[in-house]
Amino acid sequence: MMVERQTDSAPGKRARLRAIVALSVFVALLAGLFVAQPDDLYLWIKALHIIAVISWMAALLYMPRLFIYHTDTLPGSVQSETFKTMERRLLKVIMNPAMMITWVLGLYLAGSVYGFRGGWLHAKLFCVVLLTLVHVHFSRTVADFQRDANRKSARYWRLMNEAPTLLMILIVILAVVKPF
Numbered sequence: 638m639m640v641e642r643q644t645d646s647a648p649g650k651r652a653r654l655r656a657i658v659a660l661s662v663f664v665a666l667l668a669g670l671f672v673a674q675p676d677d678l679y680l681w682i683k684a685l686h687i688i689a690v691i692s693w694m695a696a697l698l699y700m701p702r703l704f705i706y707h708t709d710t711l712p713g714s715v716q717s718e719t720f721k722t723m724e725r726r727l728l729k730v731i732m733n734p735a736m737m738i739t740w741v742l743g744l745y746l747a748g749s750v751y752g753f754r755g756g757w758l759h760a761k762l763f764c765v766v767l768l769t770l771v772h773v774h775f776s777r778t779v780a781d782f783q784r785d786a787n788r789k790s791a792r793y794w795r796l797m798n799e800a801p802t803l804l805m806i807l808i809v810i811l812a813v814v815k816p817f
Contacts, residue, residue: 649726656730663738679750686742693739696732697768697801700724700775704782704794712785724779736772740765761811768804771797 663685670681707720743765751758774797781787810816 649722652726652730656734660734679746682742682746686739686746689735689738689742692731693735693772694801694805696727696735697772697775698798700727700732700779701794701798701801703727704775704778704787704789705791705798707782708787708789708791708794717785721783724782728776728779732772732775736769740769755815756817757811757815760817761808764804764808764811768801768808771800771804 667685670678675681703720703724707717707724710717710720747753747758747762778787778789
């Protein structure tokens with residue numbers, strides 16, 4: 638009897654299909670809201686934005702943990718290949734779509750509700766740009782690991798694991814407290 642592993646192509650295709658279905662449902666819900674224009678559209682958009690942010694943050698917090706463990710494996714080993722699959726799927730299935738949805742809905746809210754005005758909003762957007770740069774750095778690192786070309790230490794990734802956390806704290810304080 639042959640055992641199917643999660644790193645095999647069949648589970649990957651099923652995971653990709655599930656992700657496409659979930660993303661399609663999300664987009665259909667969003668389109669339906671814009672067509673229906675309910676009185677509480679703002680609250681719906683805000684809720685979907687928060688869901689996307691939570692998904693994006695979960696991925697940004699998990700990815701460097703994978704890098705830490707991946708750094709300690711031998712290139713070409715079974716463990717290394719498993720981490721490559723995990724990193725690639727996390728990036729393509731969760732991290733990238735969540736970031737895009739976060740940006741689209743966040744810009745919609747910033748424009749429609751606040752008219753892109755407010756010092757706190759400008760500071761928040763700056764922090765989100767920095768968070769996006771962290772995302773890009775992690776994306777490039779996934780590509781480096783895919784080529785067995787990572788040059789960073791596990792210690793470096795432990796430190797980088799803090800970047801999304803610190804930015805998230807600033808963003809939440811700016812969004813909730815609106816200090817200036």
